[in-house]
Amino acid sequence: xxxxxxxxxxxxxxxxxxxxxxxxxxxxxxxxxxxxxxxxxxxxxxxxxxxxxxxxxxxxxxxxxxxxxxxxxxxxxxxxxxxxxxxxxxxxxxxxxxxxxxxxxxxxxxxxxxxxxxxxxxxxxxxxxxxxxxxxxxxxxxxxxxxxxxxxxxxxxxxxxxxxxxxxxxxxxxxxxxxxxxxxxxxxxxxxxxxxxxxxxxxxxxxxxxxxxxxxxxxxxxxxxxxxxxxxxxxxxxxxxxxxxxxxxxxxxxxxxxxxxxxx
Amino acid sequence: xxxxxxxxxxxxxxxxxxxxxxxxxxxxxxxxxxxxxxxxxxxxxxxxxxxxxxxxxxxxxxxxxxxxxxxxxxxxxxxxxxxxxxxxxxxxxxxxxxxxxxxxxxxxxxxxxxxxxxxxxxxxxxxxxxxxxxxxxxxxxxxxxxxxxxxxxxxxxxxxxxxxxxxxxxxxxxxxxxxxxxxxxxxxxxxxxxxxxxxxxxxxxxxxxxxxxxxxxxxxxxxxxxxxxxxxxxxxxxxxxxxxxxxxxxxxxxxxxxxxxxxxxxxxxxxxxxxxxxxxxxxxxxxxxxxxxxxxxxxxxxxxxxxxxxxxxxxxxxxxxxxxxxxxxxxxxxxxxxxxxxxxxxxxxxxxxxxxxxxxxxxxxxxxxxxxxxxxxxxxxxxxxxxxxxxxxxxxxxxxxxxxxxxxxxxxxxxxxxxxxxxxxxxxxxxxxxxxxxxxxxxxx
Numbered sequence: 001x002x003x004x005x006x007x008x009x010x011x012x013x014x015x016x017x018x019x020x021x022x023x024x025x026x027x028x029x030x031x032x033x034x035x036x037x038x039x040x041x042x043x044x045x046x047x048x049x050x051x052x053x054x055x056x057x058x059x060x061x062x063x064x065x066x067x068x069x070x071x072x073x074x075x076x077x078x079x080x081x082x083x084x085x086x087x088x089x090x091x092x093x094x095x096x097x098x099x100x101x102x103x104x105x106x107x108x109x110x111x112x113x114x115x116x117x118x119x120x121x122x123x124x125x126x127x128x129x130x131x132x133x134x135x136x137x138x139x140x141x142x143x144x145x146x147x148x149x150x151x152x153x154x155x156x157x158x159x160x161x162x163x164x165x166x167x168x169x170x171x172x173x174x175x176x177x178x179x180x181x182x183x184x185x186x187x188x189x190x191x192x193x194x195x196x197x198x199x200x201x202x203x204x205x206x207x208x209x210x211x212x213x214x215x216x217x218x219x220x221x222x223x224x225x226x227x228x229x230x231x232x233x234x235x236x237x238x239x240x241x242x243x244x245x246x247x248x249x250x251x252x253x254x255x256x257x258x259x260x261x262x263x264x
Numbered sequence: 265x266x267x268x269x270x271x272x273x274x275x276x277x278x279x280x281x282x283x284x285x286x287x288x289x290x291x292x293x294x295x296x297x298x299x300x301x302x303x304x305x306x307x308x309x310x311x312x313x314x315x316x317x318x319x320x321x322x323x324x325x326x327x328x329x330x331x332x333x334x335x336x337x338x339x340x341x342x343x344x345x346x347x348x349x350x351x352x353x354x355x356x357x358x359x360x361x362x363x364x365x366x367x368x369x370x371x372x373x374x375x376x377x378x379x380x381x382x383x384x385x386x387x388x389x390x391x392x393x394x395x396x397x398x399x400x401x402x403x404x405x406x407x408x409x410x411x412x413x414x415x416x417x418x419x420x421x422x423x424x425x426x427x428x429x430x431x432x433x434x435x436x437x438x439x440x441x442x443x444x445x446x447x448x449x450x451x452x453x454x455x456x457x458x459x460x461x462x463x464x465x466x467x468x469x470x471x472x473x474x475x476x477x478x479x480x481x482x483x484x485x486x487x488x489x490x491x492x493x494x495x496x497x498x499x500x501x502x503x504x505x506x507x508x509x510x511x512x513x514x515x516x517x518x519x520x521x522x523x524x525x526x527x528x529x530x531x532x533x534x535x536x537x538x539x540x541x542x543x544x545x546x547x548x549x550x551x552x553x554x555x556x557x558x559x560x561x562x563x564x565x566x567x568x569x570x571x572x573x574x575x576x577x578x579x580x581x582x583x584x585x586x587x588x589x590x591x592x593x594x595x596x597x598x599x600x601x602x603x604x605x606x607x608x609x610x611x612x613x614x615x616x617x618x619x620x621x622x623x624x625x626x627x628x629x630x631x632x633x634x635x636x637x638x639x640x641x642x643x644x645x646x647x648x649x650x651x652x653x654x655x656x657x658x659x660x661x662x663x664x665x666x667x668x669x670x671x672x673x674x675x676x677x678x679x680x681x682x683x684x685x686x687x688x689x690x691x692x693x694x695x696x697x698x699x700x701x702x703x704x705x706x707x708x709x
Contacts, residue, residue, distance in 0.1 A: 055415050057337070057380070057455050063437030064420050068387070102439040102598075104421035105387045117388070121349045122540055122588045123498040123574055152423060152592055153349035153540075154388050157498030157574070158505040167390030198391055201274045202356060203505020 031094055034087040041084045045073055049088045059089065063099050067106055076107045104151070112147035114185055116140065117164040120150040123157035127172070132161045135175030139182045146182070159197055169197035265484070268472050268492050269465070270508040273360045279395055281402045284363040291363070291408050293471040297371045298410070305375040309470065311478030313490040317353075318343055318426075318463030319539065319570045321558045330450035331376040331458045339459040340373045340381040342467055343431060347386055347423040349540035349592060350572035353494040354464035356506050358385070358392045361468070362399035368467035370409050371474065376460050380413045384431050387420040423596035427644045428461045429453075430598065441600045442644035463570075465494055485511035489557035493571050497523040500530070500577035509556065516552040519575055526577040533578045534660065537561050538569020540589050541649030543656030544576075565656070582661040583668050586654055587615045593650035604647030607638040611654060618669055621676030625666045632658050 011018045048069045052062035066089060070081040077100045079093070086093045100106040118133040133150050140146035154169070156162045162171025165181065170192050173181075177192060184191040193199070277283040284290035297305055310325030331338060342365065346354040358365060369381050385393045397416050403409050417435055419425050425434045429443035432454050453459025469491060473481045482490045489511040495518055498504040502524030509518060519525055519535065526532055532547025537556070543566040545551040554560045561568045576585055594608040614631045617623040635651035635658075642648070658665060 058436060060437035061417075061435060064387075064434065065418065068418065068420065099437065099439055102422060103387070103419070106420055120588075121592055122536075122585065123350050123504075125584070125588055126499045126574075126576065126580060151388075151421075152595060153347060153351075155346050155352045155355050155386070157350055157352055157496065157572075160498060160504065164388060167388070169391070198359070202270060202360065203503060203507060 031092055033090050033092055034083050036087055039083060039087040041087055042073065045069060045084060046088050049085060053089065060091070062089065063091070063096060064103070067096065067100055071106060075113060076109065076111050078108075078110070107147075112143070112145045114146050115164070115166055116146055116148045116181075117151035117154060118148065119152070119154040119156070119160070119162055119164070121153035123153070124160040124162060127160045128175075129161035131175050132163070132173055132178070135178040136163065136181075139178035143182070146185075156197060158203060159195075159200065162197075165191055170195050171197070265510060267508040269357060269361070269364075269468055269494060270506070273356070278360055279362050279399060281363060281399070281406055281408070284361075288364075289475070291367055291403075293474040294367050294370050294374075294408070294410075297374050297474060300374075302375050302377055305371065305474070308473055308478040309375065312469075312473040312481040313478075313488070314466065314469055314473065314481065315489065315558060316463055317465035317469075317493065317571065319348065319541070321568060324462060324466050327450060327462070328372065328375055328460055330448070331378075331460055332451065333377070337380065337455070337457040338376055338378040339454045339457055340369055340376065340378045341431065341435065341454060341459055341461045342369055342381070342383040342464060343426065343428065343461055344383050344385040344389070344392075344464050345419055345426040345431060346389075346464070346570075347426050347596075348570045348572060349589075350496060350498055350536060350574040351539050351570040352496045352498075353506050353571065355389060355392055357464055357468060357494065358389070359395055362396045363403065364468045364471060365396070365464055366400060366403055366409060366414065368470040369414060370412055371470045372460060372462065372467055373412050376458070378460065379411065381415075382435060382454075383414070383416045384425070384435055385416060385418055386425070387418045393418050422598075423592075424598045424644070424646060427646065430644065431461065432459065439598070441598050442646075444643055486555065486557050486559075488559050489568075493556075493568075495556070496570075496572040497575070498572070499535075499575040500526045500532075500580070501575050502527065511557040512555045512560075514552070515554050515556045515573075518556055519552065519573060523573075523575070526575060530577040530579060533576050533580065533582065534585075534657075535576065536572070536574040536653065537564075537566045539572040540574065540592065540653060541645075542567045542569045543652045544585075544660065545656075546660050547575075547578075581668065582657055582664050583615065583619055586657050587612070587619065589653050590615055590650060593646065597646060601642040601644075601647065603638045603641040604650075607634050607647055608650050610634060611650065618665065619672060621669075621672035621674075621678055623669050623672075625669055627669075628658055628662060628665055 008016065010016060012021050049062060049066040052065040053059040056062060066085045067077060070085045071077050074081040082093050082096045082100065086096050097108070100108055116136060118129065118136050120129045120133055136148050140148050154162065154164050156169050156171060159169065159171030161173055162169060163173065165185070168191065173195065181191055275283065275287065281290070306325060306329055309328060312325065314324045315321045316324055344354055344358060346352070369383070373381050383396060385396065393416055400414060400416060419434055422434070422440045424430045424442065425440040427442050428449055429445065430440040432449060433443065434440040435454060449459040449461055451458060453461070485491050491511060492508050493511050494506050494508050496506050497518060501519065504523060507518065507522045534544040534546050536542050536544055538561065545564060545566050551564060554564055558568045590608060590611045594612045597604045597608045599605045611631060611634060614623065614627050617627060632655055635655040638647040638651040640648065
């Protein structure tokens, strides 16, 4: 057969489903809302969650912000973190676990401190995101501080291929940038500041007309300065030249040999 | 014409209240709206003819007019969960002009009589959420937004939460599963109250519509697609980015004129006109010359969607694009409806078989029929969002899929099982005639 059986990832008892046999003690009564008297919750976490709960007509709406807060504090959505949130919100840990496992940004397994999300969706992969992901994995190596994850579209296809490092969008990147990124993070410096999205100007602010070109000046009363001519042309051209790494196409039809890991 | 939303958007300090009020007439339209009756605001929105910029293209004024009148808890929710692959317009708009969004939400809330509003922003947009929170804090301190209770709510990374009812569930603190419709959110939405859900770009247009008047706004663009549109263009182009265009400009003008087209010497194989959920269109003149508006794209068999153009050039194997697309939807399917949960999974498996050389051209027919069975059979359109592009790729690039299957079979040592018809070197049995009298396809030995 064409599929090499050794390439199929196997988990416990030869299953292809990870965690299928994770312990579920059916004799145990279901977890109830934790008792506030016996569940210690750090004060700052309690205050933050209570502030979130006050915002919404229904306190349950605070579940996602509260889990964010707990994950920031504990590093991941550990059973302790979930129990603390459950205690403050008066919900069962089961409810919160169901929520936490639904969303990609919550991790119910221990992870490194620094989240490195590499976008491997269509637009980024057209510009070499798969190579970038491989390079990022090898640059981070087995450093426990890094949590490198291939992510679905992060909404920054203009700087493809890109990564989100602890929420900071950086791109366009070439695989050679990865070592610099790891070094910057370790040194506590701003990471590749020149390539951060926050400093990037908009690509196009000159709108071409659908025929009648002369109509304009509707907003002249705002007193805004006239738009800079030629910004559309001068904008991201420079950055494009940095993306000249191997694109998916240049790899040619032999590309299928490298194992795919695009599904995060 | 002058851009509306992108007018000098890089002006330093535009995200602060001071600059926004001084140079952009900020919050003046909200002051004017406060003096108007809700019906008058609604009338302006309806006259403008603005259609939703999030993907479905439903008329905003009409949607707002569905909200029941009367004294009850009503909500405005701004959908800033921009996760459609290829789309990044809201990110730039929120980052650079957050106050325009806040003003737009306030105006929409006045129009429907809502007293509570939320901006549901995807969790990955950390910078943008922070900027919005700061802007909101500033506006609240300066008493700009009146008694509207407005909050920024961060999601946690799920594409499905861009679907309006799934977004409501996520906002209520649950798993983001879509709900059965009807009842539509306009009748029973957030906390079972009437809810107006609009995309960031749509809401940002509301102050501009009030400023220039609905009739004036309707003169921009084409008759049934009014206004400007921020187009996110990405993929194999030289200048990817956000460009604001008047609806109705030729697609070629956007792809080649603004974004510079693909690299020298390469032709466009296909392009997604409205994010990865829209059926692909081939890069032929027939399609590139179409005006870029809601109706022309629909007529060509695709859709404008979120206005995200992804260009794929001829060097990219179509199977790669199909596999990436399908894997994305497999990952993001919430699992509530069987056709979507299973259909996305099996489509990925079939595409992987094609790539590994285990497939025959018949698998393409099975795959196409799976797509048929997903469409229209789920609570939300996530399944359709995979089925449409995959089906269109099979439709437009069947020859390439078949050639890929043959090449992969040869590589994997399974041999050529399927002689291709209409080839000079073909020596196998005759072609299979299609039952509908269509073009003969390959015959399986």
